Amino acid sequence: MKMSRIHQVSESKLQKWLLLLSLSLLSIYVPLSFADLGTAARYSTPYLPTECYGHDATVFPANSLFAAAGEGIWDNGAACGRQYMVSCISANAPSSCVPGSTIQVKIVDRAATAVSKASSRGAALVLSTTAFDQLVRPPSTTSINIMFQQVS
Template sequence: MIRLSGKKLWTVVLFSTILFHCSHGNIGFATFYERPYLPTACAGFDQSIFPPDNLFAAAGEGIWDNGASCGRLYQVRCINAERRRACSDPRKIILVRIVDRAQTSVSRPVRNGAAVVLSVDAFNAIANPQQDLINVEFIQR
C-alpha cells in the first residue's frame, strides 16, 4: 500500500480532478478546410447534404468507420491548443454533421492527421481564427 503525505495527496487529487473532470467523449485534434466544399465520400458532390448553418465536418480516419460516419452528428467542444486563448469559449459546444472523409476530401485540411476537419464556420464558432489546430472533445449524438 502506498501512503502519501498531505501535500502529495492533495497534488494527486488536484491533478486527477483536472485531468478527469470534464472528459465525457473522445479527445483529438481538429483543424479546418476551406471552400470549395465538395463532399465526395458521403454524397458524391451532392451539396444538398450541408446543414443550413454550415456547421459540418469531414471525418478523420479514427471516426470514418468505413463510411458509416456519413451523416452522423457530433458535439464538438474546443479544449485548448498550443497558443493561449485558442478557444473562443471552452464551454461552448457545437453540433456538426459529417459530410465527407478528410483523407479523400477535394478541399484539403489545413493540417493532416486530425480526428475531425471542420468547416471554417464550425471552426470559427469554437476557436479563434488565428489557430489552425486545436484539441477538441467530440461525442457522437
Template sequence: MHLSPATRCPGYGKDQLPDGGLFVAAGNGIWDNGAACGRRYRLRCLSGLRRPCKDGFIVVEVVDVCRSNPCPSTMVLSDQAFDAISRFPNTKINIEYAQ
C-alpha cells in the same frame, strides 16, 4: 476547409450541406469505411496556443472524409464550425467530442 462539390457521403452536394455550415470531414479514426456519414458530434474547443477557445459546444455533422493522407486530425472542421469554437482562424486546437 474546402470540400469538393461531390462529397464521399451520399446526399451531401454543395447545395445540401447542413444549415449554418456546421459540418466536418472525418479523419481515419472515425471514418469507419463511410459509416460516419451523417453522424452528428457535439464538440468543443479544449485548448490551443494563445487560448483560442470560445465557450460552449456546437453540433457538427459528418459530410465527407478527410482528403489528406494521412489526415492531420480527427476531424477537419468547416470554416463556420471552426469559427464557432475558436477565436483565431489559423491555429491548431484540441477538441473534445461525443456522438
C-alpha cells in the same frame, strides 16, 4: 471469544463503509464521460464532391456546421451523416478557444479524400471554416485540441 467476533464484524462493516465512502467521493471528482479527445483542423471551399454524398449540396446543414471525418472515426463510410458535439479544450495559441463554446457538426466527407485539404494532418475531425471559427478566436490557428462526442 465473543468480543473478538464482535470486533471482527465491526471491522468488516467499517471496511465496507469506508469503501463505499471512497467510491462516492471518487465519483464526485472523476465524472464519467463518454467523450473522446482528439484534434480538429479546418478546411474551406470547395467542399464538393464529398466521399459521403458526391455532388449533393442539399445534405449540408443550413448553418454550415459540418465536418470531414478523420480515419479514426471514418469507419468505412459509416460515419457519413453522424452528428458530433465538439468543444475546443486547448490550442497552440493561448486563449484561442472560445470559452463555453460547443457546436454540433454533421459528417459529410472523409478528411483523407476531401477536395479541400485540411489545415493540419491527422485530425480526428476536419471542420468547415464556419464550424472552426465558432470554436476559436482569433481563427489564425491551424489545429486545436477538442473533446467530441457522437450524438446521432
